[in-house]
Amino acid sequence: MIDGLAYVVQAVSVLVGLGTIGLALADRRPLTLLAYGLVLVEVAALVQVVVAIVQAVRGERPDEVATFIGYALTSLLVPPVGALWALSDKSKWGTGAAGIASLVLAVLTLRMTQVWG
Amino acid sequence: MDGSTAQRPRRTSSGPGRLLVLVYGIFALSATARAAVQIATKFSDAPVAYLLSAFAAVVYLCATVGLARSGPGARRLATTAVTVELIGVLVVGTISLAQPDDFPDATVWSGYGEGYGFVPLVLPILGLLWLRHTRERA
Numbered sequence: 437m438i439d440g441l442a443y444v445v446q447a448v449s450v451l452v453g454l455g456t457i458g459l460a461l462a463d464r465r466p467l468t469l470l471a472y473g474l475v476l477v478e479v480a481a482l483v484q485v486v487v488a489i490v491q492a493v494r495g496e497r498p499d500e501v502a503t504f505i506g507y508a509l510t511s512l513l514v515p516p517v518g519a520l521w522a523l524s525d526k527s528k529w530g531t532g533a534a535g536i537a538s539l540v541l542a543v544l545t546l547r548m549t550q551v552w553g
Numbered sequence: 554m555d556g557s558t559a560q561r562p563r564r565t566s567s568g569p570g571r572l573l574v575l576v577y578g579i580f581a582l583s584a585t586a587r588a589a590v591q592i593a594t595k596f597s598d599a600p601v602a603y604l605l606s607a608f609a610a611v612v613y614l615c616a617t618v619g620l621a622r623s624g625p626g627a628r629r630l631a632t633t634a635v636t637v638e639l640i641g642v643l644v645v646g647t648i649s650l651a652q653p654d655d656f657p658d659a660t661v662w663s664g665y666g667e668g669y670g671f672v673p674l675v676l677p678i679l680g681l682l683w684l685r686h687t688r689e690r691a
Contacts, residue, residue: 502594
């Protein structure tokens with residue numbers, strides 16, 4: 437993993453997450469904006485996993501390979517599945533759930549950095 | 554019970570339930586992944602802790618499914634799973650602090666879920682309150 441990239445991924449996930457929760461508190465549900473936000477978060481997760489795969493191919497391996505793979509797969513699954521679940525609810529709570537799904541990527545990224553060693 | 558909408562139980566998956574099911578789903582996913590890794594790679598290190606991890610994963614899965622679906626069966630499943638979860642986090646949390654030697658490696662519920670920001674302790678309490686809040690009014 438590259439620390440700088442991990443910070444960027446965490447920043448994206450926290451900014452999108454807090455922004456989305458802000459919209460939920462304001463009782464807004466701008467679907468297009470929310471979808472763009474979650475796509476951005478998913479792209480950040482994807483870039484991070486692809487970079488980790490490239491590093492692994494070049495011989496840099498995480499300390500705990502299996503655990504890292506578990507977190508990496510989870511980080512790719514949470515934004516899209518969370519988005520589908522969150523945005524199928526037509527209330528501010530759905531918007532809030534989208535925000536939480538986005539914030540979770542920051543936590544997963546932290547764990548991935550720790551497990552990488 | 555007579556079919557009038559005012560007395561029917563509310564869906565546990567809408568409103569604040571959206572958030573709750575999402576968080577349960579994330580715990581189900583990560584607990585399953587974690588237990589699978591532990592059991593596949595180092596089961597003999599701490600078999601009791603890892604079996605407990607797997608058990609916790611099953612409990613989170615049942616709670617997620619129960620809360621996400623509607624109907625009396627789903628509600629019973631959710632109530633049972635969330636109750637087991639609360640007992641689990643209290644018992645395992647207490648034992649892990651009183652007898653740390655019994656838990657050489659962490660589970661989700663060790664130290665009342667301190668490794669996960671105490672979310673595992675708060676979640677079943679919110680779950681039971683939410684199930685109570687959405688049940689049919691007598």
